[in-house]
Amino acid sequence: MKTLFAAVAMACIAGAAAAQDASLTANFGEVRLRAGFTPDPYTVSITAGGSIDGSRLPGSCTGSISSAPDFELTYTAGSFPLIFRTLSSEDTTLIINGPDGQWYCDDDSYGDGDAMVRFNHPQSGTYDVWVGKFSGGTASARLQITETP
Template identity: 75%
Template sequence: MKLRLLAAALLVAAAPTVSLAQDASLTANFGEISLSSGFTPDPYRVSVQAGGSVDGARLPGACTGMISQAPDFELTYQAGSLPLVFRTVSSEDTTLIINGPDGRWYCDDDSYGDGDAMVRFNRPQSGTYDVWVGTFSGGTTSASLQITETP
């Protein structure tokens, strides 16, 4: 009996687990950039295809939207005294999910108005920000990710 319990425990321990976090180590779908406080042009804009097959609600916090496994964009940022703001602009309802340099998840849906998302860091940290642009209703859509220090 003990042998069966031990064997069952080993099988459970060896079974693959579902990851609760997106894979920030993957190459970003739409590129990466390094910016320092005071960057120009401001805002920095990048075109992305928002959405994917992964439900962002499985992440910690109040995340929402369908996203891809890999980040859509990666920003390496050297902070200064200015705020750092990420926002989306699209004809569809988009969401933002950001894994910050502190390893925490920051999420938004609609704070930029008209179905667009915005995440603001009033005292940003230096480091890497992995950004996912999601779609609220599923599917994919064209979107602009804007990064600014002058909201």
């Protein structure tokens, strides 16, 4: 019985994450950056949001997002932190699938309705980034990638 329960629980978790498909082409492009990159911050204009409820993912994820990542960063780490921020006149969220396969989420840590996820000791690898809209729908936004706190 415990084995059946564990299998059902894992299927539910996998199903929730399956709606976000990091293998899809990112909606607003991709970039390869190495520690010490310039210009810093690296900024991308995107449309935040989508039709999928981000709260279905593990952790404290929230906001409406798309199936495909909005942006993909392949990063070669060094001694700097790696920080993702959103900037928008709407309330935006961040959902990141890191190189370790873990989900990292934020709603308002950058203040004023903007989100921020900081990796103090980032791993080298691919970061798939979804920028969500808290109240559903879509909104114009900018994603900033920086090593400067």
